[in-house]
Amino acid sequence: MTDAALSTTTIAARTDAGEPSVSPWKRALLYALLLAVSFLMLYPLLWMVASSFKPDSEIFTSTGLVPTDLTVDAYRRGWNGLSIGFGWMFFNSLVISLLVVVGNLFSCSMAAYAFTRLHFKGRGFWFTLMLGTLMMPQHAVLIPQYVMFLKLGWVNSILPLVVPKFLAIDAFFIFLMVQFFRGIPRELDEAAIMDGCGPLRIFLKVILPLSTPVLATAAVFSFIWTWDDFFAPLIYLNDIEKYTAQLGLRTFVDSTGTSDWGSLFAMSTLTVLPIFILFILFQRLLIEGIATTGMKR
């Protein structure tokens, strides 16, 4: 893993360099090729969004992006297509995702601080175990976790989706923060110690304020992955009024079958919209996060 932990600064620094002396013709050809490939890759997504504004009859007859007749009918049908409105399910998703963000930031930053700044017996041992959990597939613990939450009476509530995040279960974020905290000069801690600060004050007043980039990265990834998550809500949430948007969408697929693609596309578009927005706002953080740790999607 060490070799892939590549420095992020190099990404930003070298946009203008690259291999020299590519002839203008080759360059133009390369651009054309890249544009064609990106267009082809994005086409299904663009078409989905465009189709959600088309009259239903047009979805199966038009491969184009421009609707002849712009309509939001599909959105109206889809929004109330289930016994519970999609608005409620978006609200559920939002609550869960925000709580997960808080939980991950709280617990993972504490663990990362302990691993990078505090000295205690067994630190190396726990750190190795933490890295080990990064590799471990969730399936190994899935069923006992489910049974445990069942016995606690937590199934069919958001607790199984949220509480584990307050216990730093997403080791990926600990790893991400450890990488970042290591780069914060120790002289700052020492100066704070001179001023009489204890570990807690150093954490709150020195480390956290300097860590906004990594905290933001962790927050955005937490939000997106939780928003997108399908498996955990599928297992833990049974009542439709507790559904997340993803579960709602999949139930909607079941209930409409293939009879109303327009409203399916409309609701699909809405469920990815928050991700698009976060992507546009924070793409730099996301891309650097991927490049530094090289993990996950």
Place this chain on the structure above:
Amino acid sequence: MSTLGTTERPVAGGRFRFGDSLAGYGFLAPWLVGFFLLTLGPAIASFYLSLTDYSGLGAANWVGAENYVRIATDDPRFWTAMNVTFTFVLLSVPLKLVFALAVAVALNRGLSGLSFFRAIFYLPSLVGGSVAVAVLWRQVFAGDGLLNQALNTLFGFEGPSWISNPSTSLYTLVLLAVWQFGSSMIIFLAGLRQIPQDMYEAASIDGASKARQFFKITLPLLTPVIFFNAVILTIDAFKAFTSAFVISDGTGGPIDSTLFYTLYLYQEAFTNFRFGYASALAWVLVLIIAFFTAMSFLTARFWVHYDD
């Protein structure tokens, strides 16, 4: 500089104090609780359950290795799931690597607009696991879907329903996975930037062609990143779930042609409530993943180039 009997190395200028130990475990407490209650405990419990006939209700009766014996000798759907999953892994991972590397190399030529392309190619990775994209895929590869409409318009070719045909359905999921090559590409780009430019300049002066430079400089120096990507992608591919679930309505159909291992595991656990048997399935998956990971690390020294 005293170490007060701990094995840890003191940091320059710092020293150990008892209070630090207390603080250390204080800050680590949430993680420690989570580790014992949500990882270690359940891992042990799931191994125990795999030796029982537990159904979620009533007692867990000890059955010894029976679940594992049944998996190996008397469960055709397990072998179907293995077949589907391995086909998926062995096709999607290499294709993803090749695409990711090719695009990364193309982007690494000092083009302006790099960040634009990088963002566009990354976007599918970000949304690809969502239900929405699975819904979209269902339509695109349906009999009257976007792909066949396009084929018909462009070539007058009447395509089949790729999704509901068992001989092609899995390949639509492979394509969906390959479509998400962006995150690997970003890691490759970061790796390419670590290669010193003067190596290429020296090679050019020696008259090495671009292709030769790629095979003699870029590829060998990139092997650690290729290795890393391959391991991560393989683990991820074994765990693929959502797209197969949504596209097949949770069945793994048509006729089990998209019965991913995780989907089969889900059905056994949460549709049939065979928690004991599903735990055994889970451990088999963990062992398969561990085996692949270990093999990659063992073979790494023969092909991964590390600077020393």
